[in-house]
Amino acid sequence: NEEIEAMAAIYGEEWCVIDDCAKIFCIRISDDIDDPKWTLCLQVMLPNEYPGTAPPIYQLNAPWLKGQERTDLSNSLEEIYIQNIGESILYLWVEKIRDVLIQKSQMTEPGPEVKKKTEEEDAECEDDVILACQPENPVKALDFDISASRTELEELPPIDHGVPITDRRSTFQAHLAPVVCPKQVKMVLAKLYENKKIASATHNIYAYRIYCEDKQTFLQDCEDDGETAAGGRLLHLMEILNVKNVMVVVSRWYGGILLGPDRFKHINNCARNILVEKNYTSSPEESSKALGKNKKVRKDKKRSEH
Numbered sequence: 001n002e003e004i005e006a007m008a009a010i011y012g013e014e015w016c017v018i019d020d021c022a023k024i025f026c027i028r029i030s031d032d033i034d035d036p037k038w039t040l041c042l043q044v045m046l047p048n049e050y051p052g053t054a055p056p057i058y059q060l061n062a063p064w065l066k067g068q069e070r071t072d073l074s075n076s077l078e079e080i081y082i083q084n085i086g087e088s089i090l091y092l093w094v095e096k097i098r099d100v101l102i103q104k105s106q107m108t109e110p111g112p113e114v115k116k117k118t119e120e121e122d123a124e125c126e127d128d129v130i131l132a133c134q135p136e137n138p139v140k141a142l143d144f145d146i147s148a149s150r151t152e153l154e155e156l157p158p159i160d161h162g163v164p165i166t167d168r169r170s171t172f173q174a175h176l177a178p179v180v181c182p183k184q185v186k187m188v189l190a191k192l193y194e195n196k197k198i199a200s201a202t203h204n205i206y207a208y209r210i211y212c213e214d215k216q217t218f219l220q221d222c223e224d225d226g227e228t229a230a231g232g233r234l235l236h237l238m239e240i241l242n243v244k245n246v247m248v249v250v251s252r253w254y255g256g257i258l259l260g261p262d263r264f265k266h267i268n269n270c271a272r273n274i275l276v277e278k279n280y281t282s283s284p285e286e287s288s289k290a291l292g293k294n295k296k297v298r299k300d301k302k303r304s305e306h
Contacts (some may be wrong), residue, residue, distance in 0.1 A: 003051075003088040010236050011094070012229065018043070029094055031101035032260035033228075038101045040065060044090065051088050055081045058093075073100055091236070098261055156187050162274035165266050169255025172263075174270035176278055179208055179247045182219070188247055202254035203227040205267060207235035208247035218244070227252065230267055237268050243280040 004025070008015045011027055018024040023046040030036035041061040047054045060073060080092050162174035175198075177188045185208050192198045207222035220238075222231030234248065248271045252263070259266070275281050 003090060004046075006236055006239070007090055007094075010091070010229070010232050023047075027094060029097045029101065031098070031105040032258075034258070034260070037105045038062075038064070040097055040101060042094065042097060044093075052086055056090065056093075060097075073097065076100070091240070102261060155184075156191055157184055159188060159191060160274065160278060162270055162277070165270055167262060167266060168257040168259060170257070170259055170263070170266075171253045171255070172266045172270045173251050174274040175249045175251070176274045176280075177247050178245055180210060180245050182210070185221075185247055189249070192249060198251050200253075201251040203230070203252045204249055205230045205234055205252070206247060206249040207231055207238055209235075209238050209244050211244040227263070227267075230264060233264050234267060234271055237271055238275075241272070241275060241281045243275055246275070246280050248275065 004023075007025075007027070008017075014028045016026045016028070018026055024043070025046075026041055026043045028039060028041050030039045039062065043059040043061060044056040045058075046056050050056055055078075058077065060070060065073070076096055077093050080096060081089055084092065157177045157179060159175055159177045162176070164171050164173040166172075175192060177184070179185050179188065189204075189206070192204070198204065203225045205223065205225050205227050208220060210219040211217075212219055220235060222235040224231040230250075234250065238246075238248065250267045250270050252267070
């Protein structure tokens with residue numbers, strides 16, 4: 001049930017419940033959310049033994065999917081299951097299929113160059129993204145009311161900056177801070193926005209998870225900042241990595257060429273890399289450990305999520 005709820009939250013209208021009682025679902029997957037060229041429908045039935053000892057029963061539906069292409073894709077899905085026996089794998093399956101569709105789109109037709117969607121025309125940001133110093137004049141971009149009298153728990157936590165990823169003139173960079181209360185989340189955002197380069201980013205996507213020890217639940221939230229669905233996907237990554245008391249902000253400077261679903265891959269890779277680097281998770285492979293752990297905590301999670 002946790003996995004089904006997560007899939008519905010991440011993929012929205014793409015995710016469809018066919019028979020709730022029989023646990024039959026369908027998801028429409030495409031190479032590009034905004035301008036799809038290749039689309040496939042994945043139908044799955046989840047047996048009672050899933051994910052413990054049985055894989056999902058699945059069907060791939062697309063008029064163009066035949067012969068060796070169908071066999072290769074099926075083999076890829078089954079390989080993912082074998083590598084993650086006992087774990088929830090629907091998310092991994094969907095993203096694998098999406099990768100295949102993207103590769104197919106790139107092989108059959110080159111992506112057109114598109115006019116810039118933003119006024120972000122300064123290419124220098126690609127050469128000077130790592131943030132080592134603060135500008136003289138802060139940018140007043142947030143309306144948060146931060147009290148001057150802070151308790152020890154409400155002091156500004158240290159902020160680390162990850163290694164940038166650049167693809168087709170778009171640059172992505174993650175920023176990480178330990179947080180134990182929502183006040184600190186606001187303070188971190190305000191401090192980041194004091195930096196002119198971050199304030200000028202096309203999108204500043206963020207998510208955080210705070211563990212409430214007394215209630216044994218998580219307080220968590222996310223923000224797309226105009227990059228539709230990016231915040232929810234970032235939060236999902238943090239959930240399956242099982243991190244706590246941390247906030248991740250991913251800045252994207254748009255370079256004028258649409259990246260399609262690749263933008264989500266870069267956002268998640270930036271976030272995962274800095275979480276691993278700062279020892280919030282043992283290794284990147286933790287991302288395949290999904291949604292089945294800490295069930296006691298997760299049962300009560302809804303009551304504390306905001």
